[in-house]
Each structure stands twice: as structure tokens, then as C-alpha cells.
Amino acid sequence: MARDADPALHVALAGAAMAAAWLAPQVLPDHVTRALIVFALHAIFVVSLAFTNGLTGVFSLGHVAFVALGAYTAGITALAPAMQVAMLPKLPAVLAAVHLGFVASCLAGGAVAAVVALVVGWPILRLSGHYVSVATLGLLVIVEVTLVNAKDITRGARTFTNVPTDTTLPWAVGALVLTLVVLGRIAASPTGRALRAVREDPIAAASIGIGVRAMRLLAFTVAAFFAGAGGGLYAHYLGSFSPATFGFPLTFLLIAMLVVGGMRSLTGALVGTALVTLLSELLRNAERGFAIGGVEVPALFGASQIVLGLVLIAVMVFRPSGLLGDAELSVRWLRPSRLVVSRPKESST
Amino acid sequence: MKKVLPSIAALAAAAVLAFGPATAPAQQPPIRLGALFCVTGGLASLDGPALAGAKLKVAELNAAGGVLGRKLELVVLDGKSDAATIATATSQLIGSDKVPMIVGLSDSDHVLAMGPIGQKAGIPMVAVGATSPKLPAQVGDNLFMASFGDNVQAAAGAEYLLKKLGAKTAYVLYDTGTEYTTLLQEYFKVAYEKGGGKLAGTDTYKSGDTSFTAQITKIKALRPAPQALYISAMPDEIGVIVKQLRQAGVKLPVVGGDGYDTPLLVEVGGAAADGVAFTTHSYMAPDGSAPVKKFIAAYQAANKAAPENAFAALGYDAVGMAADAIKRAGSVEPAKIRAALAATSGYAGVSGSISYTAGNRVPDKTVAVIGVKAKKLYLAAEIKPAFVPAP
Numbered sequence: 162m163a164r165d166a167d168p169a170l171h172v173a174l175a176g177a178a179m180a181a182a183w184l185a186p187q188v189l190p191d192h193v194t195r196a197l198i199v200f201a202l203h204a205i206f207v208v209s210l211a212f213t214n215g216l217t218g219v220f221s222l223g224h225v226a227f228v229a230l231g232a233y234t235a236g237i238t239a240l241a242p243a244m245q246v247a248m249l250p251k252l253p254a255v256l257a258a259v260h261l262g263f264v265a266s267c268l269a270g271g272a273v274a275a276v277v278a279l280v281v282g283w284p285i286l287r288l289s290g291h292y293v294s295v296a297t298l299g300l301l302v303i304v305e306v307t308l309v310n311a312k313d314i315t316r317g318a319r320t321f322t323n324v325p326t327d328t329t330l331p332w333a334v335g336a337l338v339l340t341l342v343v344l345g346r347i348a349a350s351p352t353g354r355a356l357r358a359v360r361e362d363p364i365a366a367a368s369i370g371i372g373v374r375a376m377r378l379l380a381f382t383v384a385a386f387f388a389g390a391g392g393g394l395y396a397h398y399l400g401s402f403s404p405a406t407f408g409f410p411l412t413f414l415l416i417a418m419l420v421v422g423g424m425r426s427l428t429g430a431l432v433g434t435a436l437v438t439l440l441s442e443l444l445r446n447a448e449r450g451f452a453i454g455g456v457e458v459p460a461l462f463g464a465s466q467i468v469l470g471l472v473l474i475a476v477m478v479f480r481p482s483g484l485l486g487d488a489e490l491s492v493r494w495l496r497p498s499r500l501v502v503s504r505p506k507e508s509s510t
Numbered sequence: 511m512k513k514v515l516p517s518i519a520a521l522a523a524a525a526v527l528a529f530g531p532a533t534a535p536a537q538q539p540p541i542r543l544g545a546l547f548c549v550t551g552g553l554a555s556l557d558g559p560a561l562a563g564a565k566l567k568v569a570e571l572n573a574a575g576g577v578l579g580r581k582l583e584l585v586v587l588d589g590k591s592d593a594a595t596i597a598t599a600t601s602q603l604i605g606s607d608k609v610p611m612i613v614g615l616s617d618s619d620h621v622l623a624m625g626p627i628g629q630k631a632g633i634p635m636v637a638v639g640a641t642s643p644k645l646p647a648q649v650g651d652n653l654f655m656a657s658f659g660d661n662v663q664a665a666a667g668a669e670y671l672l673k674k675l676g677a678k679t680a681y682v683l684y685d686t687g688t689e690y691t692t693l694l695q696e697y698f699k700v701a702y703e704k705g706g707g708k709l710a711g712t713d714t715y716k717s718g719d720t721s722f723t724a725q726i727t728k729i730k731a732l733r734p735a736p737q738a739l740y741i742s743a744m745p746d747e748i749g750v751i752v753k754q755l756r757q758a759g760v761k762l763p764v765v766g767g768d769g770y771d772t773p774l775l776v777e778v779g780g781a782a783a784d785g786v787a788f789t790t791h792s793y794m795a796p797d798g799s800a801p802v803k804k805f806i807a808a809y810q811a812a813n814k815a816a817p818e819n820a821f822a823a824l825g826y827d828a829v830g831m832a833a834d835a836i837k838r839a840g841s842v843e844p845a846k847i848r849a850a851l852a853a854t855s856g857y858a859g860v861s862g863s864i865s866y867t868a869g870n871r872v873p874d875k876t877v878a879v880i881g882v883k884a885k886k887l888y889l890a891a892e893i894k895p896a897f898v899p900a901p
Contacts, residue, residue, distance in 0.1 A: 192602035199594045319689040320619050399593050401622035406593055462549040462588045
């Protein structure tokens, strides 16, 4: 993304995104704004997932565990003190003493997720291939069981509610821009190249002095931080959630978004998230039934899931590496010089 | 242009003739009721029948002339059993579809995703099947429940054990995986001890478990043996649990809540389900009361299947209650509907009589206790518990 560095353009793009995010809630209906917030949050999860899964080739199925840890950390620390006493009477004193604001609680969510990733990643990341996937899946299950059983801290399976709903569209988009910038910078740096080297051939990478496990651990931990912070934002968006919110359905949704967009590309993750979100929003509104030219199409609930499944299959068949594959969306594509190369006839007019 | 004008005039004249004063009330736009149900995902087995019940009531009301001289129309959105989708859909119903009120949802988590949005917009909501009695306090004065609270059904279960079965000691087994099963057993313990019962112990499992051997071994080893089991379970597990209990030779009566109320109990449990009893909203069988019989026949005609469970009746009643409130409010203004809903008194629903007393937005309802004998359900008791634990 930053390989063809044109910082001014990137800053302008980020500025435009922020301006749009600030403007959108004032002109768009509330439910569209909400869909956009959910899109931005999902994009944070998927982009950070692309960072581990795509760059290092460590296919983690446990990403949602970090989202859950971030959400619960942010939720617990951001509860109003009186509410905290009412909802979590047996909260350990150490935790009960911590009261954080909106941003701080999200950052704390990220930090907790990162620490857990570091501790868990150390043993797990010695594995590779399918073994990592299974081990990270285990992590997801362990985190869920822990959340359900740590009743004094999390309310167990019962709904965790009354989290202040502070996540607005500018916050969500701002966090997404930040995620893209930071992860994009790392991906384009020498560290990023080392990460890719580890993905392509661990043995060759090790032979030129790249620490395979350290590199994987780095990517895993950094991605977990963004997933956790995003989870904090998600908690502040939903206001109420339970361990079931962060289960397999969310895991599979994120992976579908990642696979559609292109696993090895951060902006591909963004495109995949946008496409799946757009498609499921359109289908969600279509499946309630509508009329075309006097023909009444009846409500067909569940159609959106079926179509999404078909899209996933189609992408796997026709573009197995996702829509963008290895490529990154780039401002370079917008330049006239590129247009001349790709479409000389049009640009000449 | 000259040719067009007269034909427009003729069309207009024809329109006046066709839809003239005689049918003027029918020209009024229908009253649009927001209907938010999770017809896909984990809660589909409860929300699906609830939506079918809601649709049936709308059809019946419209056949009888509608409400305030206007037809009713359900604006149905799927919540997909996902909190974020439910929040978006709620906002869509209120902001784009401009519905004056919303009915729907059977899960407490889902109601908490919908509630704050409707509350902020001042739109009254009727939660169809969610049973956590804490919901109205958690959401605010625009949330009403169509079903009794878990504290009431747990108290009814305790009373049934103590008075009908004469079981003075009970052992509790519950699912730690859901809010509903956790709350239900807490309320049960309070009510059972208050009524003079003695708890022999508690054990847990988690939704999705398939073997309950460890828990059953513990129950068998209890000395003195308890006189009954109270099992707070979800539909998927209860059939398996009773089957494994009976196979292990435990013949104790088993009592639980409305999570048992799906065909799964008898389908999976088979003959082992004998001696099981559960508290629920209504006894949905052909030998039930007259309104229930009428409801079952109408549901059968509309859906080509008998009501799957009591949630069908709850969906039917939620729409009926909403229409009743709109009628009494004489208006489709949300604030007036809210006031009329709060004043609901003695609304005769299929799932029982619904009243909101003393500012309470959880209805006072009679609890049906249903027993199983030879793979058949029967109405074992109808209980309005004397003591109800605080929510």
C-alpha cells in the first residue's frame, strides 16, 4: 500500500474518509449509518486477520477470541461505577478500581488481547499449516468457556449490558483508517518483507537470519491488538452482548469476507468486507419481499445467506486467491499514467 | 395534448366512481406494525412459529374489518439471531418504515439489542417470547413483555413440586451456557426454599454437551436421594438428558421451564420422557381450552402444520395486544399507544389473560404446567404462584 509512497495522496484519502464519516450521519438515515459502523468494525477485524493469515501464512481461526477479549475488557472497565457494583458485585477489587473512558477502555481491550496473543502464541506458533488453525480454534473455544465460567468478572453466559454506546461513525472509521495505516506501514517495511519471507519459505527465511517464530509472534500479537481494540469499539457500539455474540457465526463471517477479498492483501480484506456487507445489506432488504413491474416477489428469509454462500463458492472456483489476490489497492491506480497504460483509447479523448 | 386531457378526465371520473365515498375508509393507508423476528439462525425454532402466529392474528383482524377502520400490515424484518443486525433492523423499522410500534423477538439478548433504540425513539415495543423479568427495567418504559417472567414460571415450578408432587427435597441441574437457564434456576432456588423445600445440591453442564454421565453418576450417589430433579435446560439437551437419566435407572420426576416446550422433548426422549413436567405459556393441544382449540385450527389452516410450540400463541397474542392498544388509543401516535399498552387489563389471549398492573410491564399470567405420560402431553396444573422472587 505504501510501496508506491505518495504520502500526500494517502493523507488526502484518509481525510476524505474522515470527512465522509463525519458528514454521513447528518444526511443518511440512521440505519444506513449503523450498517456503515458495523462495516467499519468488521473491516478492522478482517484487515487485522489478513495481517496474520495473509502476511505470515499462519491461518488463525481464533481471531474472534481476541475480539471477545477486547469487548469484555472494554465493557468491564467502561461501566459506570454504580452500574458496575450492581451488575458485577463480586468483581475482584483490582479490576473494580479501574474505570476508563471510551478511548482508554478500547485501548485496554487491545492491550489485553495482545498480551494473551503473546502468551498463547509462544507455544502455538511453533506449529504451522493446519495445525495452527486447529490450535487457534482451540483458543476460541477456551476463551468462550472462560468467559462463560468467570461469572464474577463477565456475568457468565448472562448478557453483559449497560456499556455506554459511544462508538459513532467517525470513531469507527477513524479506527479503521488508523488500522490500515499502521498495518500497511508495517507490511511495506523491511519487517513486512521478512513476514512474507516466512510465509513463502520458513526454512529459506531462517537461513538468512529471519527469526521465523518471532516474526509470526509479532504479526499475531499486533493483529490481536487491533482485533481487541476493535472489539472494544464493538462493545461500545452494541451496548449489550454475551459470549455467544463472539462465536462461530462471527468467525465464519470474517473468514468469508477475508477469502472473498483476497487473503494476502490488506486492502483486499477491505474490499471483501465492503462487498459482503453491501451484498448482505441489499439482500437483507430484498428478502423481505418487493414488487417489480407489478409482480409481487414474496418474502424469502434466509435467501441472503444462500446467495452469500454461492458468492463464496464462485470466488473459490474462479478466483481462488480472492478478488485482489496478492495485489493491494493503490492510489497509483488512480493516476492518469496508469489509465493511459490500461485504457489508451479512452484517455486520449 | 388535446387528446390526452379528456382521457385523463375520464380516468379520474372512473376512479371517483370506482373508489368513491362508499369505500373511503379502505383508501386510508394501512397501519404498519414493525415485526422483528429472527427467522434464520439459532432462534429460528422459536421466532419462526411466533411470526407465523403474528401473521395469523393480522389476517384475522383484517378479515374482521381491521383496526380504527384501517387494515393492519406487518413490516417484517429478519434479525438473523445477530445483535448487530437486530440493532440495524430496529433502526430501519423506526427511521425508514416509520412504524409506530414494534413486536418481536424471543431472546433476552436480542431484546436488549433492540430495546435501547426503540426506547430512545419513543417507540413502544412488545417482546414476544423473552422471559427475563429484568428486561423492562433494563430497557425503559417503552418495553412490554407478552410472556410471564422467569421468576413467575420458576415459582410455579417450585409450587408444583412442593404441593402437587409433595417433593420436599430437590436437586438442581442447569445449563451455564445461557442467560435464561441461569436465571431460571436462581429464581427456582429462591422460590423452592421459601416454600419450605430443601435443596439437595446443584450441578451444571453447558449447551452443546452430549454426555451427562458424570452429572448422573453424582445424582445416583446422593444419600439421602432427592425426591425430584429441577433441570433448567434448552430444547436441544433436555431430551438427551432424560433419556440418559432413565437409562441409568434414575426414575425421579423431572421438572423444568418453557425451554422444554418444543417437540424435541418427546421426539428425543421417547418413553424416557415419562414423569417429566414443565412450566410454559399455554397448553397447546387439541384437548385444550376453547380459544386454544380455535387457535390451533386456524393456525393449522394457515400454515399446514399444528403450532410448533407456545411461541406461536405468544406471537398471536402480542399482535392482538398491540391492536387492542391502538384501538383504545384511537390513534397511531407512539406515545398514545404506549399509554394504552400500559393500561392493558384482562386482554384475553390464547396464552392466558394479560394485564399490566401497578406500572409493571411484565404481565400477570397463569402458568401452565404440562406433564408427559406415554409420549403424550397433558395439562398437569395451572398455577398462579403465591410467592414470586424479585426480578
